[in-house]
Amino acid sequence: MKLRNWCAALALSGAVTSAVAQSDFSPSPTARKYAPRLVEIMSAAQLQHLKLWLAGKDKNWDLAAYELRQLTDSIAEAAVLYPGIPVDNVTTMMAPLLSVSDAIAAKDSRKFAGSMKGLTDGCNACHSSMERGFVVVRLPTDRFLPANQLFAPQGKADVRR
Numbered sequence: 001m002k003l004r005n006w007c008a009a010l011a012l013s014g015a016v017t018s019a020v021a022q023s024d025f026s027p028s029p030t031a032r033k034y035a036p037r038l039v040e041i042m043s044a045a046q047l048q049h050l051k052l053w054l055a056g057k058d059k060n061w062d063l064a065a066y067e068l069r070q071l072t073d074s075i076a077e078a079a080v081l082y083p084g085i086p087v088d089n090v091t092t093m094m095a096p097l098l099s100v101s102d103a104i105a106a107k108d109s110r111k112f113a114g115s116m117k118g119l120t121d122g123c124n125a126c127h128s129s130m131e132r133g134f135v136v137v138r139l140p141t142d143r144f145l146p147a148n149q150l151f152a153p154q155g156k157a158d159v160r161r
């Protein structure tokens with residue numbers, strides 16, 4: 001499984017860069033010069049976390065797997081580009097990321113909800129330990145956000161949206 005490979009790579013922190021190269025879309029040499037600010041990576045992670053939740057709630061496991069991969073890449077990117085983030089704070093995300101991945105592979109809604117709580121705790125643990133305890137992430141309560149994308153698998157879309 002790709003995510004497992006990624007986490008194994010992340011554990012050997014020196015090899016983390018190879019994980020980022022796993023994306024289908026590699027930046028051009030010019031784009032490579034423009035590193036995103038950490039808050040930009042985190043804002044993307046926030047949206048990916050939200051979409052991951054909504055896709056999983058709607059049992060759209062393909063989309064959930066996709067968003068999980070994007071989120072995993074965001075966290076890896078933050079670790080690679082911002083070495084000031086303690087490696088331990090990143091590696092502790094491995095277990096919750098794997099747990100969400102397993103829940104998606106098993107198409108298990110209950111396990112998905114539980115593992116998403118663990119993942120969210122992991123986000124907040126890092127924030128707290130880095131004097132950003134005021135950035136508190138939680139599982140979304142409003143099913144209708146973001147309002148400009150459908151999360152149900154195609155063909156089963158809720159027309160009321």
Ligand code: HEC
Nearest residue numbers: 038039042043045046049085089090123126130132135137
């Ligand atoms: C390994 C550490 C770490 C992990 C894990 C982490 N973050 Fe962050 N996050 C940070 C740091 C550090 C900042 C503050 C960046 C700054 O102030 O420049 C931050 C900031 C943020 C912000 C504030 C950005 C803004 O502009 O409002 C959000 C939102 C956020 N993170 C979401 C998440 C989510 C969602 C997760 C989990 C899926 C997560 N983060 C996991 C370290 C982490």
